Amino acid sequence: MGLDLGGQTIKAVLVSPSGALLDQASLPSGGDTDLRRLVDMVATLVGGLESSAGETPGSSAALGLGVPGVLDSAGRLLGSPNLPALQGVVLAERLAAALARPVLVENDANCAALAEGLGGAADGELDYLLVTLGTGLGSGLVLGGKLYRGPSGRGCELGHAVIVQGGRRCGCSARGCLEAYVSETATVAMVDELDAAQRSRLLARAGQEDRGLAHSLFENAGGDEVAARLVGQMIAALGAGLASAVNSMDLPLIILGGGLAPVFMARVDDIRREIAAGLFARGIDELRTVAAVHGRLAGAMGAARLAGLAGVGVG
Numbered sequence: 001m002g003l004d005l006g007g008q009t010i011k012a013v014l015v016s017p018s019g020a021l022l023d024q025a026s027l028p029s030g031g032d033t034d035l036r037r038l039v040d041m042v043a044t045l046v047g048g049l050e051s052s053a054g055e056t057p058g059s060s061a062a063l064g065l066g067v068p069g070v071l072d073s074a075g076r077l078l079g080s081p082n083l084p085a086l087q088g089v090v091l092a093e094r095l096a097a098a099l100a101r102p103v104l105v106e107n108d109a110n111c112a113a114l115a116e117g118l119g120g121a122a123d124g125e126l127d128y129l130l131v132t133l134g135t136g137l138g139s140g141l142v143l144g145g146k147l148y149r150g151p152s153g154r155g156c157e158l159g160h161a162v163i164v165q166g167g168r169r170c171g172c173s174a175r176g177c178l179e180a181y182v183s184e185t186a187t188v189a190m191v192d193e194l195d196a197a198q199r200s201r202l203l204a205r206a207g208q209e210d211r212g213l214a215h216s217l218f219e220n221a222g223g224d225e226v227a228a229r230l231v232g233q234m235i236a237a238l239g240a241g242l243a244s245a246v247n248s249m250d251l252p253l254i255i256l257g258g259g260l261a262p263v264f265m266a267r268v269d270d271i272r273r274e275i276a277a278g279l280f281a282r283g284i285d286e287l288r289t290v291a292a293v294h295g296r297l298a299g300a301m302g303a304a305r306l307a308g309l310a311g312v313g314v315g
């Protein structure tokens with residue numbers, strides 16, 4: 001069983017050993033989730049899925065949980081702008097104690113990367129990078145068939161690779177991070193930097209369309225010069241970041257996921273042109289760029305995979 005704690009909802013999935021989705025459930029997660037509320041939500045979702053599957057509540061093995069934040073190798077949440085009340089909490093240990101079962105906690109993008117490796121866009125692949133495009137820019141790296149976490153558990157964070165020296169301020173407080181140029185947050189900042197007339201025109205249109213600003217810019221890039229320029233800048237920045245990742249790690253496969261993946265994938269030829277301009281040893285023909293397939297359940301599916309793999313020490 002796997003769960004994914006997001007900003008708006010917490011999702012849970014029951015998955016077969018081969019990775020097939022058997023059942024799912026979700027609850028609104030609200031804003032500032034503390035440990036007591038997290039335990040309650042997880043217990044409710046897990047109990048519900050177990051009883052609908054005809055299992056005795058509490059009988060399942062390990063649980064996996066994806067969270068939007070950086071964790072150390074002990075499972076302590078080090079940094080998560082959306083979860084201040086859980087900062088510094090050793091989530092795996094505290095949840096395991098409260099729920100009386102093993103719990104594995106992992107960064108949500110890492111979970112999504114694991115999910116794509118089983119019945120997803122990277123099924124059977126040993127080396128790939130998943131980039132999630134949404135409010136921020138997350139990434140999960142699988143090398144040699146294993147999730148790469150780094151020696152302290154904090155990798156991989158391609159969103160905070162610096163692509164513009166001294167550039168735009170990132171949410172992490174550094175300057176010039178890829179996330180500050182490619183994400184919904186980056187789009188808001190870019191529009192904010194425009195002159196007042198252009199800014200209010202783009203904001204008004206996004207408001208009328210009732211969708212995020214990045215979505216709106218991509219959809220209107222065909223007929224709006226300013227939208228086209230900003231989208232072009234985002235595509236160029238993403239291409240530069242991905243080319244750097246490929247040059248550093250000799251990656252044959254990049255998967256784009258997250259809520260903004262569809263609009264970026266619609267421009268995949270332009271993204272590949274930008275990647276190609278920055279490639280060193282590997283040619284663009286030796287690099288595949290594909291869309292993630294697990295969609296909004298990717299984090300929970302990957303967390304379930306993590307829980308299923310825990311007993312045999314893989315993942």
Ligand SMILES: [Zn+2]
Nearest residue numbers: 160170172177
């Ligand atoms: Zn950053």
